[in-house]
Amino acid sequence: MMTAVNLAIVYYSSTGTVHALAQAAAEGAEKAGASVRLRRVRELAPPEAVNSNPAWAQHLKDTAGVQEATLEDLSWADAVLFGTPTRFGNVASQLKAFIDTAGGLWQQGGLAGRVFSAFTASGTPHGGQESTILALSNTFYHWGGIIVPPGYTDPIQFQTGNPYGTSHVAGAGAPGEDVLAAARHQARRVVDVAGALKAGRAAA
Ligand SMILES: Cc1cc2nc3c(=O)[nH]c(=O)nc-3n(C[C@H](O)[C@H](O)[C@H](O)COP(=O)(O)O)c2cc1C
Numbered sequence: 001m002m003t004a005v006n007l008a009i010v011y012y013s014s015t016g017t018v019h020a021l022a023q024a025a026a027e028g029a030e031k032a033g034a035s036v037r038l039r040r041v042r043e044l045a046p047p048e049a050v051n052s053n054p055a056w057a058q059h060l061k062d063t064a065g066v067q068e069a070t071l072e073d074l075s076w077a078d079a080v081l082f083g084t085p086t087r088f089g090n091v092a093s094q095l096k097a098f099i100d101t102a103g104g105l106w107q108q109g110g111l112a113g114r115v116f117s118a119f120t121a122s123g124t125p126h127g128g129q130e131s132t133i134l135a136l137s138n139t140f141y142h143w144g145g146i147i148v149p150p151g152y153t154d155p156i157q158f159q160t161g162n163p164y165g166t167s168h169v170a171g172a173g174a175p176g177e178d179v180l181a182a183a184r185h186q187a188r189r190v191v192d193v194a195g196a197l198k199a200g201r202a203a204a
Pocket residue numbers: 012013014015016017018019085086087088089090120121122123124125126127128170
């Protein structure tokens with residue numbers, strides 16, 4: 001029997017939006033039969049920055065029990081879903097700092113041929129969701145990854161409308177059921193593609 005797909009969900013979230021998307025993705029992937037590791041990257045902002053925003057300080061406290069991502073999670077994974085809030089249209093520095101520790105693993109070929117996909121949140125509509133996901137995708141190209149975007153592969157995509165990756169406008173409130181369903185769908189799709197690849201490679 002084919003072994004389950006190993007999916008790592010590696011994310012950064014200051015105030016919980018991306019964390020909620022990551023949790024929904026984990027649900028979708030588990031339902032699709034994957035072994036899932038939900039991992040947050042280390043908070044690198046100084047305490048005075050974190051404490052300047054009560055929602056940020058609270059979320060950090062609330063997620064203290066979520067394991068921190070390590071490079072071993074990347075080498076374990078057949079597929080990785082990355083989540084980041086947009087920061088001036090770009091990837092949050094906390095996630096980028098984690099990615100930038102992967103040089104050795106990349107050099108050993110440890111990231112090539114994996115499946116990658118990404119999701120994000122912004123404060124405002126048109127606030128840089130696509131640019132953030134595309135910026136993250138630059139890394140996947142360098143890793144020789146297989147990028148699996150959600151596209152319009154499920155009716156939910158026509159409701160939330162981001163073919164690049166699940167996205168939420170945090171300024172409008174917490175993610176609603178439609179966005180969470182999109183995150184579940186994206187994860188399912190990643191697991192399906194990674195599973196087909198894994199089975200094909202095992203049979204080769
Ligand atoms: C330094 C900084 C830069 C930001 N840049 C943008 C931006 O360019 N566009 C935007 O819509 N929101 C921007 N935001 C808002 C965040 O993207 C938003 O708060 C985040 O997506 C919420 O996700 P979280 O709850 O997971 O932290 C920025 C926030 C910070 C702190």
